[in-house]
Amino acid sequence: MGGGKRPGGGKGKVSGNPSDPGGRTIDHRTRKGRQTPDTAPDLSFLDDLNPEQREAATYTGGPLLVLAGAGSGKTRCLTYRFAYLVRCLGLDPGDILAITFTNKAAREMRDRVERLLGDGRLPGRGDPHAEGALWVSTFHATCSRLLRRDGERVGLRSNFVIYDASDQTALLKEILSGLGWEESRWPAAGFLAAISRAKDELVGPEEFAAGAADFREERVAKVYPLYQEALRRNNAADFDDLIMKTVILLREEEAVLARLRERFRHVLVDEYQDTNHAQYVFVNLLAAGHRNLCVVGDDDQSIYAWRGADIRNVLEFEKDYPDARVIRLEQNYRSTKTILTAANAVIANNERRTGKKLWTENEAGDPIVYYLAADGAEEAQFVVGEILGGHGGRGLPLRSFAILYRTHAQSRAFEDVLVNKAVPYQIIGGTRFYERKEIKDVLAYLRVVHNPEDEVALERALGVPKRSIGPATLARLRQAAEAVSGAAGAAGLLGGIRAVATGHVDPAGIGPKLRGELGRFVALIDALAAGVGTMPVTEMVREVTEKSGLVEVLRREGTAEAQSRIENIRELATVAANYAHQSDDPSLQAFLENAALMADIDVMKEGDDGVVLMTVHNAKGLEFPHVFVVGLEQGLFPHSRSLEEPHGVEEERRLCYVAMTRGMRRLYLTHARERTLYGYTMPAEPSAFLQEVPEETLFVASLLASRRVVERDPERARPVARTAPGTAVHPAATASATPRFSPGERVIHPRWGEGIIVGISRSGVRPGYAGNVHLRVAFANQGVQTIAAEEVTRKGALGV
């Protein structure tokens, strides 16, 4: 794609721009009173940037690839570039298309641009569809916005809805059962994954069918068009459709493409290494005219290959654009020298990379704290102990600590300890708020109100709370729908329900009681529909929760779980209120879209103090003073599934690199000797990545020495320096004072006699003091007791 034929675009030269070697042109239109500055623009704000950043922010000579290492001020660079284009080249902010990876990043960028430009310079407060509104958002939000306007041509009316994973599954299951295929033999998830992958590659149903190579693919080829058709009927798009349909639109509608190319004088893309083929084509289509494409990425941080991200988009940018300018940002402003040394050493083991080495002027800082725990629970205890030491002992805010893990399942052990010690925390991910059953139930009503064709939502809403509507009744309602649609045009399932409720149609098998129920249902929907545009969304949420009976049913249930569901529903009303308050567009449509496109990370609270827990994937783009990377074990991190894939381990290593480079001041790397997963406890090997961390950067804080890391050369595993006395176990204390115990060892207690150590933990750790060691010891007659290590002696020690 890419390479537009249009050379340079040129109309006139820009003078007074030192970093414009290409002599590129700015043929900006001047709109709405915004003028090209006649006097030399004030460039002093660029003084905040280092030379490379400055170059990246101001180069306008054509395609630009910025290889921005972790913590190299990438966001700052993009923001300044945006400001530069507006302030110095006189572009209208609405002429710039900026794409970020998450809504949070978009918001941040918007805020920062706003600050740089000063108040009132940015449009977009009010109607986001207005001319001149800002275009800073995610791929999905951008495409959605384009499709709302011009989607008719690809089968989407402007009130289309976005289906999430569970909606997709519900829809596909219906299709599968319609085909009579056994769900157990042909799970919906498999089809959805295949279809999603195809869409990432812009492969539509026909093309897929043509290329189907084996039995499985032929099955997919059969389902794919039916699925697309069903989406169209429901006036719905799934995540991948948002991108694919936009590309189709741009390819097929020249006028639309021309208009957008004309409009977006400059295109900026963040996290370019995580774009998939469809996104790549989208970006390059738009940029092909003016060729003012600036992409920013880091091949070492590409961690989304599993969802179609193609690292080649970065690696081959220079092939796509032979005249591309490449700028590397390698100075890191985030981490200590020690953290960077370790992270560089790990990532150096990857082969597929452009090759880049971060450096910093920051201090060497503390060594990396390495800890081997007895098991997952003890790992959590250590981590929380360290956090409490830093929080209580040194007054560090809790939110300066982040616990990063490979899989969500690992969060539980940490939550247990945090709850137990009453430490506030916030966990990002897991089941998202908007994907919770009760939330989706409420939203289903609102979705029907917004788009009556959304039958996935309609069926869901019909079923909650229970209204005695099963497959049989549903079939009858469908029949009724067909009966009326013959007479009065396409009425859809909702039309059928309305006909039955009003007695227009009276199918056998639907009694008066059910009819009344349906009447109330339709009345609720209609009342809400009448309020669209006037009634605030919060009000609608309240209406649904009260009139539908959802909350009533939960209240009668009376269990703790039901109670928490009610609270979640209440929270939804609050969320809606906040949304209306903050958003440019308080409409129902915008609210629903927001709910569909919202990522977990987007709702991270900045204000509250609390330890932050999340997966490494979620941590991308963030930084924390103190970072714990936990569960560094073979099979967990790197994950077992990755070991089978060709470039799997390299991606895991990048993930590890991302995790390590989140740390600003102190990094902890932990693993456990054994790990309990779905009920089974298994011995766990240390992660291969641990061995790639240079030993001289490590401080070993565990009672249990890791064979791999320590026994290799115990002397060198000692700390290099401790510039700031921290929360970790003090070297001197570990080295001398504490006799090392390990599970399985026999010990003697003065009163209870001989026992076996089954667990070890530590508390009260503070600088200069290793803390108290607690042992869990199984005694013959006392059962398992927790006792201070001082109370026992090792059997065989001291000649006993």
Next chain:
DNA sequence: GCGTAACTAGTTTTT
């Protein structure tokens, strides 16, 4: 059609 019991399977990462 609903509720309970029993069972199962599936467990990476997410816009």
Next chain:
DNA sequence: CTAGTTACGC
């Protein structure tokens, strides 16, 4: 282990 699905009896 546990959440989510299925089978069965009412």
